[in-house]
Amino acid sequence: MTKMASKHPTSFLAFGDLPDGGIEALIVRAEELRALRAARTPHATRPGRVLGMVFEKASTRTRASFEIAMYELGGHALYLGMQGSQLERGEPLRDTARVLSGYCHGIMLRTFGHDRAEEMARYATVPVINGLTDLMHPCQVLADLQTVAQRFGAADVPRALRGVKYAWIGDGNNMANSWIEAAGILGLDLALACPAGYEPDAGVVERARASERGRITFCREPAEAVAGRQVLSTDVFTSMGQEAETEARRLAFKDYAIDAALLRGAAREAIVLHCLPAHRGEEIADEVIEGPASAVWQQAENRLHAQKALLELLLA
Ligand code: CP
Ligand code: NVA
Numbered sequence: 001m002t003k004m005a006s007k008h009p010t011s012f013l014a015f016g017d018l019p020d021g022g023i024e025a026l027i028v029r030a031e032e033l034r035a036l037r038a039a040r041t042p043h044a045t046r047p048g049r050v051l052g053m054v055f056e057k058a059s060t061r062t063r064a065s066f067e068i069a070m071y072e073l074g075g076h077a078l079y080l081g082m083q084g085s086q087l088e089r090g091e092p093l094r095d096t097a098r099v100l101s102g103y104c105h106g107i108m109l110r111t112f113g114h115d116r117a118e119e120m121a122r123y124a125t126v127p128v129i130n131g132l133t134d135l136m137h138p139c140q141v142l143a144d145l146q147t148v149a150q151r152f153g154a155a156d157v158p159r160a161l162r163g164v165k166y167a168w169i170g171d172g173n174n175m176a177n178s179w180i181e182a183a184g185i186l187g188l189d190l191a192l193a194c195p196a197g198y199e200p201d202a203g204v205v206e207r208a209r210a211s212e213r214g215r216i217t218f219c220r221e222p223a224e225a226v227a228g229r230q231v232l233s234t235d236v237f238t239s240m241g242q243e244a245e246t247e248a249r250r251l252a253f254k255d256y257a258i259d260a261a262l263l264r265g266a267a268r269e270a271i272v273l274h275c276l277p278a279h280r281g282e283e284i285a286d287e288v289i290e291g292p293a294s295a296v297w298q299q300a301e302n303r304l305h306a307q308k309a310l311l312e313l314l315l316a
Contacts, residue, residue, distance in 0.1 A: 011127045011128040012127070012128075012138065012310060012314060013117050013121060013128065013130045013136070015141075015142075016181065023185065024186075026309040026310055027142070027145055027146045027306070029312065029313075031146070031149070031154050031305070033305050033308045037072070037304075043308075044074025046070075046073040046074055047075065048074070049070070049315045050076050050106075051076070051077045052077075052078050052100040052104035053067070053077055053131070054080050054110070054111075055079070055110045056082055056087065056109075056112060057111065057132065057241070059131070059132075060276075060277070061300055062132065062303070063079065065307055066131070069304055069308045075311075093123075094119055094122075097119070097123035097128075098123055101123075104126055106127045106311070107124055107126060107129070108129040109129070110131040110132045111132075111133055112134050113133065113135075114136060117133050127314040129310065134174055135201060136174050136181070137174045138178045139303065140178065140275045140303070141175065142306040143299060143302035146302040146306050148160065148164065149161060151271050152164050162188065164229075165190075165191070165228070165231070166189065167266070168190065168191070168192040168225070168233050169226065169232065169233070169256055169262070169283075170194065171236070171249075172192070173200075176194070176200045176235070180205055180208045181208055183214040183215075184207065185211065186213070187213035187214040188215075190214065191217045191229065192219070192225060193222040193224065195220075195252045195255075195256055198249075222257075226263075226266045228267050229266050230266070230269060230270050230271065231270070231273065232258055232270055232272045232273065233274070234256075234273075235275055236283055237279070237283055253282075257284060257285065258283065258288050259284075259287075260287050260288060263293055272293045272295065276300055278296070
């Protein structure tokens, strides 16, 4: 990975692009927007703004939540997928960045290498939002943090976020990296259990630890990572783009699932998060995702509210 922050000061490729207190402020605003929506109060705060959405990978939540967010903010979202656009025929991303900058007020990109998102931000003249790269998925973790605030005290978001202990079980992937980055910025206590060879990005870990805020620890045993903790997160064994490794990963991750036995070792009030899509019986047991500790549907809904707050900030 090159540099954490994008060149465009108003882009959001990682949490490091936000000013101090930026995450907390977005969650506070996301909660306001959620309340407005629940009361059916119109909140078209960004009329006429257009978000270009470029997807080089599949999506359900990211596409739906950004599109609906733009609609409810009074703007419009334009979807460009691999199929049916010139992306599939190899048009350079830097050209797409400049062309879309002439039409749109912001661009959301879901892609493979994080350097592709950085390239998009370098060539675009409008803000670029990371809708998932192989390295980071900050929009999802923003919604996850909103979920934690809702469950543990939305009246004081910073206190709610810092008042609980977090665990990550499974792959040291884009989600794990974004959790680690958030932990370094917010000062969270995060324990991770990842199988050997599937650890998170070393640079992300180093930067988060260098911030000297928060506590990031690694355990080999999932039971050790979750012991007494309130927020348990996991994700698929095989992320998009890693399909050729599916069998090897199934083996490597077989003891890294959140099941009822593991959950019993967590705090009594623990919640379980999963960004979805989930594979029941692999990284998460059916009885856990369908059980009382599961916060996954609220977490998925929060993508809409959190991204509205983000869009308000970037498309101001
Ligand atoms: N969690 C998430 O980003 O879901 P999608 O892949 O469906 O967008
Ligand atoms: N780690 C997963 C997240 C999907 C939302 C992936 O990158 O495929």
